[in-house]
Amino acid sequence: MKCKNKGCGREIDADSVYCKWCGTRQVREQRSKNTAHTPTARKLPSGSWACRVRVNGQDVSITRETKEEAIAEAMAIKHGLKTPTALETNLTLGEAIDRYIEMKNGVLSPSTVAGYKRIRKNAFPSLMDQKLSALSHERVQRAVNAMAGNTSPKTVRNAYGLLSAAVGEFAPDLSLHVTLPQKIRTEIVLPSEEDVKAIAAAVAGKWVELPVLLAMCLGLRMSEIRGLTHDCVSGSVLHVKQALVDEGVKAPKTYTSDRYLTIPDRIMTIIDATPRGQEYLCPQSRRAIYYAFSSACANAGIKHYRFHDLRHVNASVMLKLGVPDKYAMERMGHATNNMLKTVYQHTMPAERAKVDAEVNAYFSLIWQRNDNEKTGNDGA
Secondary structure (H helix, E strand, O other): OEOOOOOOOOEOOOOOOEOOOOOOEOOOOOOOOOOOOOOOOEEOOOOOEEEEEEEOOEEEEEEEOOHHHHHHHHHHHHOOOOOOOHHHHOOEHHHHHHHHHHHHOOOOOHHHHHHHHHHHHHOOOOOOOOEHHHOOHHHHHHHHHHHHOOOOHHHHHHHHHHHHHHHHHHOOOOOOOOOOOOOOOOOOOOOOHHHHHHHHHHHOOOOOHHHHHHHHHHOOOHHHHHOOEHHHEEOOEEEEOOEEEOOEEEOOOOHHHOEEEEOOHHHHHHHHOOOOOOOEOOOOOHHHHHHHHHHHHHHOOOOOOOOOHHHHHHHHHHHHOOOOHHHHHHHHOOOOOHHHHHHHOOOOHHHHHHHHHHHHHHHHHHHHHHHHHHHHHHHO
8 A cells, every 4th residue: 555645655665654755653443333243144043034133222033024124124224314113122022922823823824823812811911011121031830830831731731832933033132931840641541342332323314413423423623623614515524624713714734734534424415414504514603513412321321522532433443443643643633643652542442452361361371381390380
């Protein structure tokens, strides 16, 4: 470079502090105070991008759908071109959850959104008005402990899952390490073969017979039963293609839940008798179906079973008949065989007792032979 002294102007080294010819101190170009470091954007588990900048001594977290949008917004706020909104500076946990639900409304099922809204309304009341910046591990743990005192572990874990997702979206730098209640293994009680026969007899000729048989014989979920329309039936084939929940019609639970099943003759006869002008084959509400099923069982002197237990019967019958997992999964509408392994592989009580007796008899015979041989040897 050249010496800054116009009277000299000779070439000097680029890192020179003084000109070696005239001794003039070289004035370096200084970075403008307005030249700011570009904020770093971080991708969140949800797929959104977050930037964090400091404005007037306060940390501001900006979350946007793309990396470029997050950086541009952060730069605009840092340079004073845009004022951070209240959501970005004073967001409470309740507001964060509301905004998270709004963001996900288009990609989550109606029932999931409804579940999130129930959590927002009922869970962690002591935290909902707290600013995200005021949340701490201790406060959240106390709220979890309080909820765990009168709520099932599954409900607590679901509620914390939503809290954690909202905090991760709008306060990604906040790290919470919370101990959640342990899961409780749910014991599944399957109707015995005698009870299955009694249930079929108890609902025969009643309107509730169709939903009961669809669950027990074809393994349909309650929402799938309520979503069936006449155009789901083609000849003797049933197309399970939608589900009806309290919030409206939705796609099946998994992609494999969209399936085709052959309709047994008895169920086909009931469907044929259903009025064509009726929108749904089973137009009754979920609550009405539950009540009618429970009442029919109670009037027939059958022990109480959940409606969903009928679906377990279908899975257990397939296992009893040796149906390969692949076909059982397709018929039940499962994406993996995890559910079959962990939940549905429960044989009927009578069958299980029979297997237990056979296994025990096998080992008893071995022990008896050993005892006989020992007695014979001792006698010799």
